[in-house]
Amino acid sequence: MTWNLMDKCCDKCWHTLEYPCRNYVRCRIEGPLCHDDPECRKKRENRIKEILYGRTGFKIKVPMASCTIAAGAEEVYKAVLDEVKSRGINADVTISGCMGMCYMDPWIELSKTDMPSAIYANVKPNEVSKIISEYLSGDVSNAYALRNRTGKAKGEDKVPLLEELPAWKNQIRWVSRNCGIVNPESIEEYIALGGYRGLDRALRMEPEEIIEEIKKAGLRGRGGAGFPTWLKWKIAREQPGDVKYVIMNADEGDPGAFMNRLLAESDPHRVLEGLIIAAYTIGASKGFIFVRAEKPLMAERLSKAVEQARKYGLLGKNILGRGFDFDVEVILSAGAFVCGEETALIAAIEGRTRPRQRPPYPATKGLWGKPTIINNVETLAHVATIMAEGWKKFASMGTEKTKGTKMFCVTGAVQRTGAYEVPVGTTIKKLVEEIAGGPGEGRRIKAVQIGGPSGGCVPANLLTTPIDYETLQKAGAIMGSGGIVVIDDKSCMVDVAKFFTSFTVAESCGKCFPCRIGMKILYDTLTRITEGKGREEDLEILRELGEIVRSASLCALGGTAPNPVLSTLRYFEDEYLAHVRDKKCPAKVCRNLVEYWINPEKCIGCGTCKQNCPSNAISGEPGKKHVIDVSKCIRCGQCFIVCPVGAVEKR
Amino acid sequence: MSLEVVERIDKVFGHLELKLVVDSGKVESKFTVTQDARFIEVVLEGRSYLEAPVIASRICGACSIAHFLASVNALENAMGVELPEDAMILKDAMNKAQIAQNNIVHLFFLALPDYYGLKTLGELLSKKPDLVKIGFKLNSLSLKAVDLLGGRIVNPNTYSVGGFRKDLARDRIEKVVKTLREAEDYAKQVLEKVIELELPELEDPAPNYVVVQSPQGYLNTSNNLYGSDGEVFLGIDYTKYIEEKIVEYSNSKAYYYKGKVFYVGSRARLNAYHERLLGYEDYISKILKESNNPFSNIKAKALEILYTIVDVRERLEEFLDKKPKLRTEFKVRAGEGVGVLEAPRGLLIHHYKVDNEGKITYANIITPTAFNSRHIEVSATKLGERVLEANGVDVGELQRKASMLIRAYDPCLPCAVHVTVLKSER
Amino acid sequence: MVKVIVNGKEVEVSEGSVVLDAIKKAGYSVPTLCFFKGVYNEAACRMCLVELPNGKLVPSCAYPVSDGLKITTDSERLRKTRRMVLELILAVHKMKCYQCARKGGFCLLLDFAKEFGVEGIPVCAECPLHGEDCLLVKGEPCLGFLTIAGCGSPCTREGTPCFGCRGPVTREDVIETAVKRFIEHGVDLRDLHSRMKLFWSSFPQFKHVFDLVLKYEKKYMGEKK
CATH class of the missing domain: 3.10.20.740 (Ubiquitin-like (UB roll))
Incomplete structure (x- = not known):
């Protein structure tokens, strides 16, 4: 067993968990600080090298996060292990988090001394053997990207550097800097890469100074509302009383947003560090990590991180000898979208179910009536990074009102799905088209849905809008947690609004009437419209009711739930009108409003459609043109799917 | 010299027009109901006997009870329903309470200002606040009595063919008694004021009347009619004695009793049955001095207020100590019936034919104002001539007196409307 | 302070x-x-x-x-x-006023419905005759099930079945329950129609109420047979 960077280097160091070292974090890398011994110094340098480049000089890294596992990373990992074992290669096989570039999943990274680190994308288990032998023979021409160049490997010029990839080059990796690099299950690696420096620095400062630092940095909550983090902390700090709580909201519920999961799975120590800093700032001695049970890996990684931190005295009593006690409990939530509302989250921890009226805000009266701050994963990761890097760098990015960077999950009709970190103020266009690659050839972006089910749709002509809390609000959307769903011309906007509304109808807690009933009526009305039973007055109902639900609801869920309807109604009224007036769905999505017909010019008379039709609506002799009887057609779409030549068309 | 004075009368229920044509010392008057048709009789046809009184009571909000009860009477006669005595008494009480209330409204809100030389109730209120306040008080008390007996202020719902729906609770009757006892004193004060009023002189040119025969007492319902010539006849024979004529210029018809113009209303009732009113001799003798003056209708009305209030109270007091039988069983059957009733403004006739299922196949309704319309014309002519004699052609005086006269009759037009199709082409 | x-x-x-x-x-x-x-x-x-x-x-x-x-x-x-919030509440309200414990008009919803002019609560909410006393149970063609509340139900208080003078409730489920109960208690449907026509036939916008009544009559009469 090799020496662990986190352990004592020798007996000359007299610090124990009971008598913690004030310079523990710095001592890990720069040390030894409490005594002078070149031997110990050497020990550290060697270990750090080992961590970063592998013991054997050949490191194979496989990303293990929920997303990559879903894409098949586990099989790849097994294949790599088998390969290394069977060929007797002397290599370190480690895991890492996800890079956030989902379209590459699963990828593996091979790095060997004197060779460029090569990343292979979309790896299948049976390709592993070939990749390893190729790499070992000094050929990287089949790699997807390189982390660095050495000029020694074959085909190196043909492969772009990671930084040159369009998906990477426009990003600023600030909180996600370690994602895909660090082993998320190892505190050692995090420290070796400079982790817990922020905590070390924070504990040397007065809480007021930290608040000042965050204020100067201009950090705003990344959970959606954009409330200034320093202000929340300041209010909580100024509350009288000894018992205060901090809560990390890791209960990510937006469909299409996964940056918090990504951060917590790929770099859990960074978010934990942020939580400890927050606790120190407001004077809390107990913290909670509220994480979804539906995301077991995230919960596991966070629990592991808490355990490790506790083991090395970064949590517990007298942290780093500063007389600051703090411990964290990981709470598994049952998973409800409404827990994005702070008061509902608190209620969930307390064992109740529903949000309550604010004010009093949680910062003054929260968990069990005590001052409580709730920050989401990304915000806390930002806090840790700001404290480590200083506010100036952070404040230099972003816009006038919102500083720094923000992670966005771009999904939907784009070529490169993924979570990308860009400075706030980047235009939607840049994010969607340059970074995520746009919808691909021959297709056109119709709208971009920002902020999940609480957000709104921004039409194509407003894509140049810079992403910021205020500008998005003006456009009828919200930043939310940062999920961006790109909608192309194959989607019906009424259907999109219906989808998001169905989500909020299901997720409404049912406490206040406007949200519980209003949203249901909105949903029913939308359903009517998509079924072709809509009337023109329905649009007015949607508009009026949406406005009422927005203004009269108890919590932010109801306050934002009508956004998808209202924004689509605002920008795509013509599509709604086509549904209610002409009973036509322009995108040919709504089943009841499309009509299938067989294009006689294309039909080859194979009879496949006739065989597959469940309602015997298709007639025709083999070898002759087939015809659909509209009166019998139930619009199931089977013929459309099975036709080998695409002769079945919608109109 | 010819002059047309057209007076659209205010302070009456509904819309009417009186045209006085003065031509070289002669006066001709035309009483025109300008109100639109309501087709209530057509609506009634095909309706069940349970619905008919409900519809009938909607003819007029002022005297909805009168129409309701007349309709009920007609249907009960048609189907041969024998009502228990208690129910009859209570029914009459309902009618009387309503007569009192209607008379109060007519006196204070419509007619009285005329006799003080004023135009509106507002002016009267500033001149004679005590009197008007008594009126208001009296009105609200009588309304309360109507409310308690009828179930609500308009469109009664306590009664349907066959009797009262529910037994009236004792405390409810007590309340009515208490209310009316309170009202008695006010009514006396009003009567004493009104009886001293000076009326414009006018002699009735056609002193004939028809009233409902009261078998005993005053204002009690029966199925017979009584004419000023002393003849008593069955209500169902009304067509034999009362003939109707279509008037081209009016939406109402004209009626003649045995070919003579006649009048109905409080004055008719008093003239017919004044000897039955015991204990009111002083007042009656004063009123009867002018009994031939159409204007004296308002004095008769004031007397009726006092009488009905006292009478209803006395009748209901008897009810306090017994459990009255207010409903009877009956079989729905075909028949023809006429309900005659003394409505606040006079004789009201409802005439129905009913089929086996209780559905109405024929309906005819004749209202007091329709009976009075011809009498108003002849009185107005006489009045015009008198004014011409005394003042010469004075349009202002003509208008003032004429409208005063009409208001003294207390016409109520919405129900008086009848549409006659003179010529139908298709 | x-x-x-x-x-x-x-x-x-x-x-x-x-x-x-x-x-x-x-x-x-x-x-x-x-x-x-x-x-x-x-x-x-x-x-x-x-x-x-x-x-x-x-x-x-x-x-x-x-x-x-x-x-x-x-x-x-x-x-x-x-008003809108009230409408929403009423939209999901069961409207089984004929079996509600708050009979005789002790209904907050009704008070607000009157105040804001929201229609949809039937007269049964104000009627004191529930259960055995219900006029419908006694076989009278009472339209209280179908009529907008707000009058204070003076007629049924006096034992007179409701004539629907305030106009019909237009909600489908209310109409359905009403028709179902009419048929259950053996009320002559011709009486019912005649009564409905009394005050409602003059409004063309109530036509769909008649249509719905006929529709459910067909349904439940069929079931009864």
Whole structure:
């Protein structure tokens, strides 16, 4: 067993968990600080090298996060292990988090001394053997990207550097800097890469100074509302009383947003560090990590991180000898979208179910009536990074009102799905088209849905809008947690609004009437419209009711739930009108409003459609043109799917 | 010299027009109901006997009870329903309470200002606040009595063919008694004021009347009619004695009793049955001095207020100590019936034919104002001539007196409307 | 003590009280439905919304007072919102008023429905004759099941079946239950139709009520056979 960077280097160091070292974090890398011994110094340098480049000089890294596992990373990992074992290669096989570039999943990274680190994308288990032998023979021409160049490997010029990839080059990796690099299950690696420096620095400062630092940095909550983090902390700090709580909201519920999961799975120590800093700032001695049970890996990684931190005295009593006690409990939530509302989250921890009226805000009266701050994963990761890097760098990015960077999950009709970190103020266009690659050839972006089910749709002509809390609000959307769903011309906007509304109808807690009933009526009305039973007055109902639900609801869920309807109604009224007036769905999505017909010019008379039709609506002799009887057609779409030549068309 | 004075009368229920044509010392008057048709009789046809009184009571909000009860009477006669005595008494009480209330409204809100030389109730209120306040008080008390007996202020719902729906609770009757006892004193004060009023002189040119025969007492319902010539006849024979004529210029018809113009209303009732009113001799003798003056209708009305209030109270007091039988069983059957009733403004006739299922196949309704319309014309002519004699052609005086006269009759037009199709082409 | 300005009127209330207290002290009122002093102030019904100067709508029963807080208790927008919220509540209300314990008009929803002019509650809500006493059970063609409440049900109080003079409730499920019960209790459907035509036939917009009644008659008569 090799020496662990986190352990004592020798007996000359007299610090124990009971008598913690004030310079523990710095001592890990720069040390030894409490005594002078070149031997110990050497020990550290060697270990750090080992961590970063592998013991054997050949490191194979496989990303293990929920997303990559879903894409098949586990099989790849097994294949790599088998390969290394069977060929007797002397290599370190480690895991890492996800890079956030989902379209590459699963990828593996091979790095060997004197060779460029090569990343292979979309790896299948049976390709592993070939990749390893190729790499070992000094050929990287089949790699997807390189982390660095050495000029020694074959085909190196043909492969772009990671930084040159369009998906990477426009990003600023600030909180996600370690994602895909660090082993998320190892505190050692995090420290070796400079982790817990922020905590070390924070504990040397007065809480007021930290608040000042965050204020100067201009950090705003990344959970959606954009409330200034320093202000929340300041209010909580100024509350009288000894018992205060901090809560990390890791209960990510937006469909299409996964940056918090990504951060917590790929770099859990960074978010934990942020939580400890927050606790120190407001004077809390107990913290909670509220994480979804539906995301077991995230919960596991966070629990592991808490355990490790506790083991090395970064949590517990007298942290780093500063007389600051703090411990964290990981709470598994049952998973409800409404827990994005702070008061509902608190209620969930307390064992109740529903949000309550604010004010009093949680910062003054929260968990069990005590001052409580709730920050989401990304915000806390930002806090840790700001404290480590200083506010100036952070404040230099972003816009006038919102500083720094923000992670966005771009999904939907784009070529490169993924979570990308860009400075706030980047235009939607840049994010969607340059970074995520746009919808691909021959297709056109119709709208971009920002902020999940609480957000709104921004039409194509407003894509140049810079992403910021205020500008998005003006456009009828919200930043939310940062999920961006790109909608192309194959989607019906009424259907999109219906989808998001169905989500909020299901997720409404049912406490206040406007949200519980209003949203249901909105949903029913939308359903009517998509079924072709809509009337023109329905649009007015949607508009009026949406406005009422927005203004009269108890919590932010109801306050934002009508956004998808209202924004689509605002920008795509013509599509709604086509549904209610002409009973036509322009995108040919709504089943009841499309009509299938067989294009006689294309039909080859194979009879496949006739065989597959469940309602015997298709007639025709083999070898002759087939015809659909509209009166019998139930619009199931089977013929459309099975036709080998695409002769079945919608109109 | 010819002059047309057209007076659209205010302070009456509904819309009417009186045209006085003065031509070289002669006066001709035309009483025109300008109100639109309501087709209530057509609506009634095909309706069940349970619905008919409900519809009938909607003819007029002022005297909805009168129409309701007349309709009920007609249907009960048609189907041969024998009502228990208690129910009859209570029914009459309902009618009387309503007569009192209607008379109060007519006196204070419509007619009285005329006799003080004023135009509106507002002016009267500033001149004679005590009197008007008594009126208001009296009105609200009588309304309360109507409310308690009828179930609500308009469109009664306590009664349907066959009797009262529910037994009236004792405390409810007590309340009515208490209310009316309170009202008695006010009514006396009003009567004493009104009886001293000076009326414009006018002699009735056609002193004939028809009233409902009261078998005993005053204002009690029966199925017979009584004419000023002393003849008593069955209500169902009304067509034999009362003939109707279509008037081209009016939406109402004209009626003649045995070919003579006649009048109905409080004055008719008093003239017919004044000897039955015991204990009111002083007042009656004063009123009867002018009994031939159409204007004296308002004095008769004031007397009726006092009488009905006292009478209803006395009748209901008897009810306090017994459990009255207010409903009877009956079989729905075909028949023809006429309900005659003394409505606040006079004789009201409802005439129905009913089929086996209780559905109405024929309906005819004749209202007091329709009976009075011809009498108003002849009185107005006489009045015009008198004014011409005394003042010469004075349009202002003509208008003032004429409208005063009409208001003294207390016409109520919405129900008086009848549409006659003179010529139908298709 | 903190100063609160309600509709421009200054009142002083003790710290820690809610806006509703200040409103009451100032002599104004707001409709409340779910609020029960000392028992429930979770602001669920949203009827007691008041407006802050920044245009936010907050529930007065749960919003804490602060010094200099300005509140508007009545405005076009508030009335519209309250009305809409009430409509929403009524939209999911079961409307089985004929078996409701709050018979005879002790219904808060009904009071607000009257105040805001929202239609949809049948007369049964105000009728004191429930269960065995119900006129329908006695075989009378009472239209109370189908008629908009608000009159105080004077007719059924006197034992007279309702004639529907206030117009019909247009909600389908209410009509369905009504027709079902009419048939259950063996009321002559011709009586029912005649009664419905009495006050409703003159409004073309009520035609669909007639259609629905006929539709459900067909359905339930078929079931009965």
